[in-house]
Amino acid sequence: MVLVYAESPRGLFKKAALEAVTFGKKLADQMGVPCAAVVLGSVQSDPGELGRYGASRVLHVGHEQLNTLDGQVTAAVLSEVARRVGATVVVLSHTSTGKTVAGRLAVRLQAGLVSGISGVVAIEGDGRLIVRKSVFSGKATAQYAIVSPVKVLSLMGNAVRAEASGSPVSAEPLDVPVPPARVRVREVRTVEGRVPLPEAEIVVSAGRGMKDPSNWHIIEELADALNATTACSRPVADSHWRPHHEHVGQTGIAIRPNLYIAVGISGAIQHLAGVNNSKVIVVINKDPEAPFFKAADYGVVGDLFEVVPRLTEAVRRFKASQ
Amino acid sequence: MKFLVCISQTPDTTARVAFTPDGKAYDSTGVTFIMNPYDEWYALVRACELREALGGTVVALNVGPASNETTIRKALAIGADEAVRIDAEPTSSAFTARQIAEYARSEQFDIIFLGKETIDYNGSEVGAMVAEHLDLPYIALASKLDLEGNTAVVERDIEGGVEVVEVPLPFVVSAAKGMAEQRIPNMRGIMMARTKPLRVLPPTPMEEPVQVVRFSLPPPKAGVKLVDPENMDELVRLLHEEAKVL
Ligand SMILES: Cc1cc2nc3c(=O)[nH]c(=O)nc-3n(C[C@H](O)[C@H](O)[C@H](O)COP(=O)(O)OP(=O)(O)OC[C@H]3O[C@@H](n4cnc5c(N)ncnc54)[C@H](O)[C@@H]3O)c2cc1C
Numbered sequence: 001m002v003l004v005y006a007e008s009p010r011g012l013f014k015k016a017a018l019e020a021v022t023f024g025k026k027l028a029d030q031m032g033v034p035c036a037a038v039v040l041g042s043v044q045s046d047p048g049e050l051g052r053y054g055a056s057r058v059l060h061v062g063h064e065q066l067n068t069l070d071g072q073v074t075a076a077v078l079s080e081v082a083r084r085v086g087a088t089v090v091v092l093s094h095t096s097t098g099k100t101v102a103g104r105l106a107v108r109l110q111a112g113l114v115s116g117i118s119g120v121v122a123i124e125g126d127g128r129l130i131v132r133k134s135v136f137s138g139k140a141t142a143q144y145a146i147v148s149p150v151k152v153l154s155l156m157g158n159a160v161r162a163e164a165s166g167s168p169v170s171a172e173p174l175d176v177p178v179p180p181a182r183v184r185v186r187e188v189r190t191v192e193g194r195v196p197l198p199e200a201e202i203v204v205s206a207g208r209g210m211k212d213p214s215n216w217h218i219i220e221e222l223a224d225a226l227n228a229t230t231a232c233s234r235p236v237a238d239s240h241w242r243p244h245h246e247h248v249g250q251t252g253i254a255i256r257p258n259l260y261i262a263v264g265i266s267g268a269i270q271h272l273a274g275v276n277n278s279k280v281i282v283v284i285n286k287d288p289e290a291p292f293f294k295a296a297d298y299g300v301v302g303d304l305f306e307v308v309p310r311l312t313e314a315v316r317r318f319k320a321s322q
Numbered sequence: 323m324k325f326l327v328c329i330s331q332t333p334d335t336t337a338r339v340a341f342t343p344d345g346k347a348y349d350s351t352g353v354t355f356i357m358n359p360y361d362e363w364y365a366l367v368r369a370c371e372l373r374e375a376l377g378g379t380v381v382a383l384n385v386g387p388a389s390n391e392t393t394i395r396k397a398l399a400i401g402a403d404e405a406v407r408i409d410a411e412p413t414s415s416a417f418t419a420r421q422i423a424e425y426a427r428s429e430q431f432d433i434i435f436l437g438k439e440t441i442d443y444n445g446s447e448v449g450a451m452v453a454e455h456l457d458l459p460y461i462a463l464a465s466k467l468d469l470e471g472n473t474a475v476v477e478r479d480i481e482g483g484v485e486v487v488e489v490p491l492p493f494v495v496s497a498a499k500g501m502a503e504q505r506i507p508n509m510r511g512i513m514m515a516r517t518k519p520l521r522v523l524p525p526t527p528m529e530e531p532v533q534v535v536r537f538s539l540p541p542p543k544a545g546v547k548l549v550d551p552e553n554m555d556e557l558v559r560l561l562h563e564e565a566k567v568l
């Protein structure tokens with residue numbers, strides 16, 4: 001059995017959960033076993049809907065203590081569920097929740113863990129599972145063999161596309177002992193409006209070439225036209241021109257959107273490290289020698305203050321014509 | 323207060339990435355190594371700040387070969403009081419976590435700090451494993467950490483925002499950007515580091531649940547297609563029809 005933990009932060013299934021179920025279903029098919037999803041805490045939509053993404057069973061531990069994250073509690077509950085259903089592979093998402101839980105779960109289940117994988121390479125006859133992940137901040141790919149009988153994987157965001165392949169099932173309530181939490185969530189502060197960076201399919205990112213934070217409206221307008229999320233280079237975040245959570249790169253966050261548009265960013269190796277897994281990269285820079293052009297699919301050599309508004313107009317025209 | 327800071331060594335951020343001919347290992351020929359930035363800039367510095375404010379000891383711990391001692395001395399120069407090296411090549415996160423836990427188990431640390439991830443193998447795995455081995459709470463991706471008596475108030479990065487949590491001591495935490503400001507070791511620190519204790523301990527053997535099959539480099543990009551800056555409709559057309567991302 002492949003067991004997928006479909007996370008539901010604040011009661012909502014995010015893209016990551018649907019991707020994980022889709023991935024779990026494909027892996028289960030390759031292994032010739034069923035795929036079950038497990039949901040923890042109260043959710044705002046019917047957990048049985050996960051059946052659409054390929055789960056043949058959806059187990060729901062609705063205990064309200066599970067509404068907020070204490071990794072220790074989550075790992076205890078998930079390992080109990082994994083044991084009960086006889087899971088040989090447990091799939092999580094490589095998110096802030098997954099990073100809190102995956103290592104704990106691996107220790108509890110005496111399982112090998114590979115986190116942030118982008119896919120499965122092979123399932124070998126002797127039970128070894130070969131998985132692929134990006135390493136050296138996107139500069140290389142590694143294949144790892146998990147040799148333990150039970151395996152834990154966490155799936156990188158945007159590595160697979162969530163696909164509806166089945167139909168809803170009726171969720172099975174499950175009663176599992178929930179140990180007391182030691183971590184108490186005081187407050188959650190989220191930035192409303194845009195899709196969080198790790199989930200974004202289109203990202204418009206800008207660097208020091210913007211000259212001044214007051215110029216960012218042209219970036220916001222392009223992002224709005226594209227329904228994209230905004231990001232920035234490190235010096236921009238360091239000088240508080242933009243919030244820290246927008247900083248991408250080796251020391252910021254690593255993303256892999258379908259489209260990354262870099263505006264006035266030189267393309268230093270540490271910046272590229274966070275974005276070079278993007279499917280398509282567009283670079284707008286006035287310096288034709290900017291290193292970023294070497295990593296780009298499409299380039300525009302020009303003054304961003306002219307090019308960006310022009311691009312925004314072109315996108316609006318395109319959207320209106322669709 | 324007793325603080326443990328787990329430090330790892332990684333290739334310099336500008337180091338070229340190459341592998342041995344069999345593809346099984348990183349080729350470190352001519353590569354400069356540094357302390358993993360999250361461990362150095364945030365975890366270690368925050369531990370030192372808390373020690374300065376509250377008194378106590380900061381121990382820097384590395385699982386690695388003797389060649390890592392330059393990095394370990396740097397941690398002492400930045401402000402750790404003593405260091406421990408577990409004498410083994412860190413072959414997997416499971417192995418590293420086990421070594422850290424075996425050492426920490428007998429030492430009663432109030433807070434165990436790690437970095438949010440190593441920039442070479444990009445695991446984000448070790449911290450949660452250490453916490454589980456020690457049966458301690460774990461807060462991943464912390465960008466702010468303050469103590470209120472025996473409770474810590476920690477802000478951690480979540481998708482699209484931050485979560486503020488309270489956690490009782492002792493606990494394990496991984497540091498992300500924001501937790502502290504990078505410190506450059508001064509001459510006095512560097513001199514003092516030479517005489518601070520650095521203990522070397524033997525590893526605890528264990529079976530590896532995960533093995534490297536091979537590393538590979540991505541195929542080179544086809545080359546950039548330049549678009550006339552006057553004609554952004556053309557760029558949109560290419561993104562729609564050719565790249566199929568719009
Ligand atoms: C250990 C370490 C870790 C690091 N981690 C990161 C990281 O995670 N993320 C990160 O981003 N950086 C990181 N850096 C910093 C990195 O090395 C670069 O310094 C940084 O990315 C540069 O930011 P930038 O491209 O915005 O600025 P610059 O390098 O100053 O580039 C500005 C660009 O804007 C262009 N420009 C200027 N005016 C215009 C105009 N009017 N129109 C069009 N183009 C224009 C210029 O030609 C130039 O290419 C790290 C550095 C170190 C040492």
Ligand SMILES: Nc1ncnc2c1ncn2[C@@H]1O[C@H](COP(=O)(O)O)[C@@H](O)[C@H]1O
Nearest residue numbers: 328330385436437439440445446447448
């Ligand atoms: N060899 C090591 N020795 C000591 N600490 C380590 C070692 N490897 C990783 N760590 C710690 O674990 C954190 C997360 O590493 P990882 O899970 O490999 O991404 C690092 O930031 C370090 O704090």
